[in-house]
Amino acid sequence: MRRLVSETRLHPADLVLPVFVREGVTEPVPIGSMPGVVQHSLDSLPAAIAEAAAVGVGGVMLFGVPESRDALGSGATDPDGILNVATRVAREAAGDALVVQTDLCLDEFTDHGHCGVLDDEGRVDNDATLERYTAMALEQARAGSQLLGLSGMMDGQTAAVRQALDDGGYQDVALLAYAAKYASAFYGPFRDAVESQLEGDRRTYQLDPGNRREGVREAMLDIDEGADIVMVKPAGSYLDVLADVAAASDVPVWAYQVSGEYAMIEAAAAHGWIDRGRAIVESVRGIRRAGADVVLTYWATELAGWLKGGLE
Incomplete structure (x- = not known):
């Protein structure tokens, strides 16, 4: 009876697994602040x-961790840079079983850790950054990425990348706009995972956590610029924004259950304070209930396995 009247169901195809790939290692490297998550090697x-494909996960989102960084994030546009090489490896491994997606942002590749190019006064230069993003988009498309995750929160990034891809003959590459990405404390473990060089913060280009209507406005701008999908990030503390965007959007809406959300549940479960399995399912189901069509979560493969095994 409970199953018959359930309003929100989970399915493996509605999950995307974020994957870190580190340059210069021969085996997986554990991430201390994210128990159970690793920086993968190309091998x-x-x-x-x-493993993700076998349990029906919908896609993987790749993040590169380079050995060297510079002010322009040159590794992001190097055909032999770690993210582009990993994309080719992932496409070969995946075939048609899941969608290979790539993070399009400079923060992993810059020696200052910001998502864009800095001007002479150390501020992020929005327009100069768009030039880097379009070059990055073309390299990722050439490497075989099927969906680009525009996570930098630069004004006009969706329109600029869409135009560059169309002009380059990559009309079929889809765009996921991180439209409502908030300046959150919950990104801390992720910055460990990508070995971020960031000093300071990103509050000048990520959204103010107190602003609800702005999240919807940003999503509508990205849709107007050609986004195929829009994202709300983080998920758990922004369910109101997620519900608002889902109600207003005529394109799919995704949400990212970020590293801090993952780490908190894992830490509490490790201390025996909560039921780990139930907390994972409840947290992801809550994000879906709020309006997310797809959830990016570090538990994607594990949770999909439970679902395939008959979890209700």
């Missing part, structure tokens, strides 16, 4: 892709 990546 271990295919097995992770195959």
Whole structure:
């Protein structure tokens, strides 16, 4: 009876697994602040892709961790840079079983850790950054990415990247706009995972956590610029924004259950304070209930396995 009247169901195809790939390592490297999550090597990546595909996960979102960084994030546009190489490896491993997606942002590749190019006064230069994003988009498309995750929160990024892809003959590459990405404390473990060089914060280009209507406005701007999908990030503390965007959007709406959300549940479960499995399912179901069509979560493969095994 409970199953018959359930309003919100989970399915493996509605989950996307974020995957970190580190340059210069030969085996997976554990991430201390994210128990159970690793920086993959190029050698271990295919097995992770195959495992996710076997349980029906909808896609993987790749993040590169380079050995060297510079002010322009040159590794992001290097065809032999870690993210572009990993994309080619992932596409070969995935075949048609899931969608290979790539993070389009400079923060992993810059020596200052910001998502864009800095001007002479150390401020992020929005327009100069868009030039880097379009070059990055073309390299990711050439490497075989099927969906680009525009996570930098620069004004006009969706329109600029869409135009560059269309002009370059990549009309079929889809765009996921991180439209309502908030300046959140919950990103801390992720910055460990990508070994971020950030000093200071990103409050000048990420959204103020107190602003609800702005999240919807930003999503509508990205849709107007050609986004195929819009994102709300983080998920758990922004369910009101997620519900608002889902009600207003005529394109799919995704949400990212970020590293801090993951780490808190894992830490509490490790101390025996909560039921780990139930907390994972409840947290993801809550995000879906609020309006997310798809959830990016570090539990994607594990949760999909439970669902495939008959979890209700």
